[in-house]
Amino acid sequence: MTRIETVAFTSGRSEVAGTLFHPEDTEHPPVVVMAHGFAARRTWGLPAFAERFADAGIAALAFDYRGFGDSGGGPRRVVSARKQRADYRAALEYVRSRDDVDGDTTALWGMSYSGGHVLALAATEDVETVVATVPFTDGLHVAGHAIQHGGWEYVRGMTAAIANDARQILFRRDPHYVRVVGESDRDDFAVLATPGSLEGYETMIPEAERAEWPNRTAARVLVEIPFNRPVSRAPSVDVPVFVLEATDDQIVPGAAIDRLVDALDDVHRVRLPAGHFESLVGAVSPEVAAKQARFLREHLQ
Template structure:
């Protein structure tokens, strides 16, 4: 399926995005088609497994816009490979606002879709934007505290201190206006990396696209423990789908369950690890099927009241 390249302006930077047009009118209503806005997880890019999700949803009648956060891939922003949690949430809002103005898109039927780190972002986005029609959070990272605790249990406190030391060095480099100190996005257990659970390297490299780089600015590790989208969950009023990998060694399932409970979300569980939801893996087809069913339920077009009134008069 072909896609259209988009450029979305925000704060002097450009977000690189792509639009996947719906291939059926199954969900088209009087105001147009619904649209899903989609971004990837920690240090990942839209060409790393997201296009297959987008194509599947477009095949069900949904317009889809995927994008790369600022500082990554074809989006602008310096320094490169910087993961700013605040900026990434702002990027979601900017792309959602852009999607609402697209031709043939119903601005009242926008859904925010996120996976892993962005699966937590969409919770905060929905809490801040009550006009969203829904959110989908796939294997979401909803609470940094249990992530750090799990890391300590699995790899020991010395490992965590080694990772934190790189973060301190990166902050010092920022203060001295030097290039960022970079660490790998994924690494083998015991290696300094953002994701070092068993299977993370194989999982990420299996889906990695041409713009992805296995590195990010280490300063992020100093704030991840305080990254807690779960605290925003009670303010989410739109329908939510939370998809949990029961064997997830990267985003603790218990934290995702807690967030889902606070949102009164629709929840689906899968017997898989964090990276087993992507194309070519054991749970991918089930995950996509459940997403389509959720979207068909919450985005079913309503009849045009003017047309109904005309039919009554006749």
């Protein structure tokens, strides 16, 4: 049976909350470090994957970014690739400081936006392997895909949100927030508004958390997204990479995955008939977890 431990470590000046999943009857196991995608929390689907990895003899640390979930830091719900990647680095440092796990044999796991983080980090960090689930690979592709579906209404909403948040930054006020996810036919802007995004995103959220989840993030991330291009770092990644592509993905275009796979030197690509969020919590998720556990076991032990 997996032993679950609530832990904390420091990133920047803030305390980061995490959950460490210890495999049973495995001394000094390797570790996979995990964090969620866009504006999400570690309790949303990650525990099932972490427990599957622990069953395979691999410890798993899942954590909340600063400003999200149980972690400290503010302002709250600000998505920043730079800071979130720094949180991953702090998590790696934390597991390397522990005596009960093999912090020198580590992997990075990410999904969607964090799938891009782990690819970028693998170009510079000392890890053995990477698992990227429906990864955000190229902000230009993703932004173009969103505009294609949302049209000029999306562009207008995005422009207004950026301007409002720029004013808040200028006057050192709290961020201007927009919805994380929503329907494309509503008047209020949402970052993720492609068909099925709202329903898919909500399937990740445990029932007990759904009512209190605020569904908002700082609009400044809209400036970051087009310039966030982890695929540009892929040629520098020299460790094996597991890439999960959902063939019915409405957020990450298949062409972006093609470009990533072409740029990587050692890649194991798996395609499954699923939507973006189904890979984590849908009918195919046990199969995804099993394939990833086998991959991690092969490259970490």
